[in-house]
Amino acid sequence: xxxxxxxxxxxxxxxxxxxxxxxxxxxxxxxxxxxxxxxxxxxxxxxxxxxxxxxxxxxxxxxxxxxxxxxxxxxxxxxxxxxxxxxxxxxxxxxxxxxxxxxxxxxxxxxxxxxxxxxxxxxxxxxxxxxxxxxxxxxxxxxxxxxxxxxxxxxxxxxxxxxxxxxxxxxxxxxxxxxxxxxxxxxxxxxxxxxxxxxxxxxxxxxxxxxxxxxxxxxxxxxxxxxxxxxxxxxxxxxxxxxxxxxxxxxxxxxxxxxxxxxxxxxxxxxxxxxxxxxxxxxxxxxxxxxxxxxxxxxxxxxxxxxxxxxxxxxxxxxx
Numbered sequence: 001x002x003x004x005x006x007x008x009x010x011x012x013x014x015x016x017x018x019x020x021x022x023x024x025x026x027x028x029x030x031x032x033x034x035x036x037x038x039x040x041x042x043x044x045x046x047x048x049x050x051x052x053x054x055x056x057x058x059x060x061x062x063x064x065x066x067x068x069x070x071x072x073x074x075x076x077x078x079x080x081x082x083x084x085x086x087x088x089x090x091x092x093x094x095x096x097x098x099x100x101x102x103x104x105x106x107x108x109x110x111x112x113x114x115x116x117x118x119x120x121x122x123x124x125x126x127x128x129x130x131x132x133x134x135x136x137x138x139x140x141x142x143x144x145x146x147x148x149x150x151x152x153x154x155x156x157x158x159x160x161x162x163x164x165x166x167x168x169x170x171x172x173x174x175x176x177x178x179x180x181x182x183x184x185x186x187x188x189x190x191x192x193x194x195x196x197x198x199x200x201x202x203x204x205x206x207x208x209x210x211x212x213x214x215x216x217x218x219x220x221x222x223x224x225x226x227x228x229x230x231x232x233x234x235x236x237x238x239x240x241x242x243x244x245x246x247x248x249x250x251x252x253x254x255x256x257x258x259x260x261x262x263x264x265x266x267x268x269x270x271x272x273x274x275x276x277x278x279x280x281x282x283x284x285x286x287x288x289x290x291x292x293x294x295x296x297x298x299x300x301x302x303x304x305x306x307x308x309x310x311x312x313x314x315x316x317x318x319x320x
Contacts, residue, residue, distance in 0.1 A: 071108025172204025
C-alpha cells in the first residue's frame, strides 16, 4: 500500500455523509471541502419556542428578522454566529472545520430573532434530545471525527483487488470503528479513499461486503481482541520552528526531544526576519530549544514552557 502523505497540521475534522439511514434526512448542516455549512430552511419547521415565555409558536405567528446558529460549540450564544439570508426560505453560515475544538459530538439549534428557538422535526435523522442549553427539547447533532473524506486530503488508503466486491469500507480508531461511514471508491485496480486526518497513530481495517481484513500491503500491525490484527498508520504533520531576530548569529541549531537533543543535526535556515526549520512530527508534546552560536535558549516567542525533570526549562510545541 502506498500512502499519500502531504501532511499539514490539522485540528479538527468532520463527516456528514453515509452516517444515517436513508429513510431519514440529514438536516441543519453539510460538509463542503474544509467547511461546515449550517443551513436553516424555514420550510423544514412547523413550530418554535419563545425563550422568554416558553410558549410554542407557529411559524406564521412571527416574522423572521435574523437567524443565528447556537450550540455548545459557541456556549449557546444567541447572537455571535449570525447567518446570511440566501432567499426567502434559506439562511446559511460557513465555518472552517478548524474553528471547532477537538470533540466528537456537538449539539446545536437555530435561533430566530435572537430569542425564538426553531424546533427540529423528529423525522430528521440527526436529531437528539438536548442535554444542555435549550433543555427539554430536541437539537441537531453534528458528528466530528479525527478524519473526513477530502480529495485534497493528506492520506490515501488503497486496497488492491476485490473488484467483484459490492462495497468496501475503511474503518478504524479515527472514526470510532464505524462500519458504514467511509465507503471507498472503486478504481481500475481495486479501491481507494483519500482522507484528511489529524496527526496521530491509528489502527484500521477494511470491511469487504461485511468481511473484515487487515491491510495486506501494510507490514505494520498489532493484535486485536478477536485474535486477528489491525493495521497501523502513523500520521505526522509539517511543523515549522521559527526564531525571530538574531540577525548577527552565525549558526542556529534546533535541538529537542525529537532528535535526542542533538547539537548539530538540525541546522536552521536564515531568512529575512530570523531563522526557520520545518520537519515532520507525530501528534503529541515536543520539548525543544535553540542553540545560538553555542548558547542554549528557550523560544522567546513561545510562552509555553516546562521543566524537564533535570532542572532545565524547555519550550513546548504541541502537535494535534
